[in-house]
Structure formats: C-alpha cells, structure tokens
Amino acid sequence: MVVPEKALTRLLAVAGALLAAAAITSTALAAPPSTPVYDSKGRIIQTPFAPSQATARLTAQRAKQLFLADDKVADWLSRYPLKGRRVSATYEPSPQRCTFATQGGCWNLRVDWDPAGEIASGRIDDRAARVTEAWTGPQVAWKMARGGKGAFGGAKINSYSVWLGLCIVFLLGLAEYRRPLSWRNLDLLMLLSFSVSLWFFNRGNVFAAVPLVYPPLAYLLVRCLWIGWTGRAVRGRFVWPYWVLLAAAVFLAGFRIGLNVEDSNVIDVGYAGVIGAQRIATGQSPYSTFQSRRPRRGADLLGA
Known part of the structure; x- marks a missing residue:
C-alpha cells in the first residue's frame, strides 16, 4: 500500500502537534519548582510556587x-x-x-x-x-536557662548511664573503705553533690539548681580555710594499686575524648577560652578586640 505524499505530510504534522500538546500538558501538570528556574542566559523563566498560608483558627x-x-x-x-x-x-x-x-x-x-x-x-x-x-x-x-536534652556538653555525657557511671568510678577509685565516716569520703560526696544542681539545671529549673550549688560551695570554702589555717590536710593512702589508677585514668581520658568527638557541643564560653588563649599566645589583647556590629556580650569581651 502506497501512502500519498500529501497524506503522509498531514499525518506527520498531526503527530507533531499531538506530541507538542502532550509535552505542554506534562509540563503544566509537573510539580511546581521549589527554586527559581533560569534559562541559558541567566534570565528567570519560572518562579517557585508559593502556597497560600493557612488562616488562623484561634483568635x-x-x-x-x-x-x-x-x-x-x-x-x-x-x-x-x-x-x-x-x-x-x-x-x-x-x-x-x-x-x-x-x-x-x-x-x-x-x-x-x-x-x-x-x-x-x-x-x-x-x-x-x-x-x-x-x-x-x-x-x-536567657535561653540557656530553658534546659533541653544535650544542650550543654551533649546528650550522652548527661545521660544517667554515663554520668552516674563516671560518678561511681570517681567515688570507688578515691574513697576510704576502712573508714567510711572520714573527711575524705565526705569531701568526695560534696563534690559529687554538684550533680544534683546539674540535674535541675538541665531541666530548666534554675530556681532549684542555683540554691543547690551553695551548700557544697560553702562546705568547700570552710574546708579550704580550715586546712589552710590548721595545716591539717586529709592524708590517706591509695586503696588501689598505682597501675590500676593509671590505667583507669588513661581509659577515662580516652572515653571522654571520644564523647567530645562523637557527641558534644561547645557554647560561646568554650570558644572564648580557646580564642582568647590563642590571642594571648600571639601577643594580642583578648579584650575589646572583636569587631562586631551587635552589642558586646561576655563572649565578645574575651575575643570570641
């Protein structure tokens, strides 16, 4: 069967028109762009779709x-x-x-x-x-007073398993077992009592966290004054062998560094200390040298 040339030309024209219409329809039905679309000359040819904002239900x-x-x-x-x-x-x-x-x-x-x-x-x-x-x-x-999981130091270091585990290791490694009611054990317990204040602080209860810091601070002040005045420091022997304490110290240091690398965060005070020290080491003043358009705050004064 031979198709006439004119009929073939018309058939091709109709097919081309149908393909063009299909392309236009698919483009129109395609998902709207999320960013502006530009042509080869850098001119914008299509803008992103901006959905209408929902109206408020509450007054x-x-x-x-x-x-x-x-x-x-x-x-x-x-x-x-x-x-x-x-x-x-x-x-x-x-x-x-x-x-x-x-x-x-x-x-x-x-x-x-x-x-x-x-x-x-x-x-x-x-x-x-x-x-x-x-x-x-x-x-x-002060957003720092609002608490939050892992807001300071990271989530893992503040978890019960890690934090209480470190506290137990600290107490077991330095406690005096032969004399449970000794000044040495009381000193250790007072140092660990700061964890109570930390628990409330991490939950945004600053009105409980701040007063709970005062008792151990007052105790440490009185103890330091008493030791300095009388010269009677607590002298106790090591319960564990030296190699055990050294191995534990190395392991805990590596464990803490691992936490810093894998799960930790640094706030402005941490940056300020490092940057301020670097400026001192290079002969620069760490104070009032940070150029900023916003009002100065504590971290700025330290050069952060």
Missing part, C-alpha cells in the same frame, strides 16, 4: 487566654500587678518557625510589665489550641 484574644491560663505562666505572673501589664499575640503561619512537630501555624505570645520589660513569652499551637512553649523569669532573655 488573638483566645490565644492570650490560653497562654495566661497555663500553670507555669499564671504562677509567675502572680508576682506582678495587673496594672502596667501588656499581653501581645502574633500569628505565625509557617510551621517551620513554630515549635517542632507543629502541623499548622502558631501564636507567639509575649507579656510585658513596666518597668521590668518582658516577663513571659511562649507559643501556642493554633490547631491543637495548646501551649507548646512557656518561658518565664530568666528563661525569657
């Missing part, structure tokens, strides 16, 4: 009521009179700027009181209508 007044009714917030605000108090609520439609795992938008709450300034802040999940964050007192301005 600003309802968000304020939920936040002020929170037990933690209400307890702290009871210290301040109602006169001069201002409560503001701002809706944030982007879940990425809300508390982790928030599905929709959230409300950012803030409570100010003259002349103290901001005395409470937090967030409310707009869909769940519940408080997801509530910060009061020093937690408002």
Whole structure:
C-alpha cells in the first residue's frame, strides 16, 4: 500500500502537534519548582510556587487566654500587678518557625510589665489550641536557662548511664573503705553533690539548681580555710594499686575524648577560652578586640 505524499505530510504534522500538546500538558501538570528556574542566559523563566498560608483558627484574644491560663505562666505572673501589664499575640503561619512537630501555624505570645520589660513569652499551637512553649523569669532573655536534652556538653555525657557511671568510678577509685565516716569520703560526696544542681539545671529549673550549688560551695570554702589555717590536710593512702589508677585514668581520658568527638557541643564560653588563649599566645589583647556590629556580650569581651 502506497501512502500519498500529501497524506503522509498531514499525518506527520498531526503527530507533531499531538506530541507538542502532550509535552505542554506534562509540563503544566509537573510539580511546581521549589527554586527559581533560569534559562541559558541567566534570565528567570519560572518562579517557585508559593502556597497560600493557612488562616488562623484561634483568635488573638483566645490565644492570650490560653497562654495566661497555663500553670507555669499564671504562677509567675502572680508576682506582678495587673496594672502596667501588656499581653501581645502574633500569628505565625509557617510551621517551620513554630515549635517542632507543629502541623499548622502558631501564636507567639509575649507579656510585658513596666518597668521590668518582658516577663513571659511562649507559643501556642493554633490547631491543637495548646501551649507548646512557656518561658518565664530568666528563661525569657536567657535561653540557656530553658534546659533541653544535650544542650550543654551533649546528650550522652548527661545521660544517667554515663554520668552516674563516671560518678561511681570517681567515688570507688578515691574513697576510704576502712573508714567510711572520714573527711575524705565526705569531701568526695560534696563534690559529687554538684550533680544534683546539674540535674535541675538541665531541666530548666534554675530556681532549684542555683540554691543547690551553695551548700557544697560553702562546705568547700570552710574546708579550704580550715586546712589552710590548721595545716591539717586529709592524708590517706591509695586503696588501689598505682597501675590500676593509671590505667583507669588513661581509659577515662580516652572515653571522654571520644564523647567530645562523637557527641558534644561547645557554647560561646568554650570558644572564648580557646580564642582568647590563642590571642594571648600571639601577643594580642583578648579584650575589646572583636569587631562586631551587635552589642558586646561576655563572649565578645574575651575575643570570641
């Protein structure tokens, strides 16, 4: 069978048109780009799709009521009179700027009181209508006081198994077994008692963590003054052989270094100490030499 030339030309034209239409349709149905699309000359030819932001389900007044009714917030605000108090609520439609795992938008709450300034802040999940964050007192301005898993030093070093294990090794390695009721054992227990304050601090309870530091500090001060005045330092023999203590020290040092490498974090004070020492070693002043456009803080003064 011979197809006429004109018919073949028309058939090819129709096929080309169908292919072009299919290509245009597939392009239109394709997922919108997440970033701008440019041609070979650098000109933008397609912009990313910006989904419409969900509207708030709660009203600003309802968000304020939920936040002020929170037990933690209400307890702290009871210290301040109602006169001069201002409560503001701002809706944030982007879940990425809300508390982790928030599905929709959230409300950012803030409570100010003259002349103290901001005395409470937090967030409310707009869909769940519940408080997801509530910060009061020093937690408002100082995020370090809010606690958090692994916020200081890393999650593993602050876990019960690792921290209590290190405390037990410290106590068993240096304790006086023949005289349980000795000054030496009491000194060790007072040093380990700082762990109680650390436990509360890691959970954001600074009002319990700070007072719990005072008893061991006062004890150590009195003990140092007494030893310095009388010259009667506690003298005890080593319970374990020297090679056992040396091997344990080497192992624990390597274990601690491993934790630093695998699971740890450093805050501004840690950087400030290292950078300040490096500047001193190179003959530079560690103070007031860090150029910054923002107000100076403690780490800046040390050259961090």
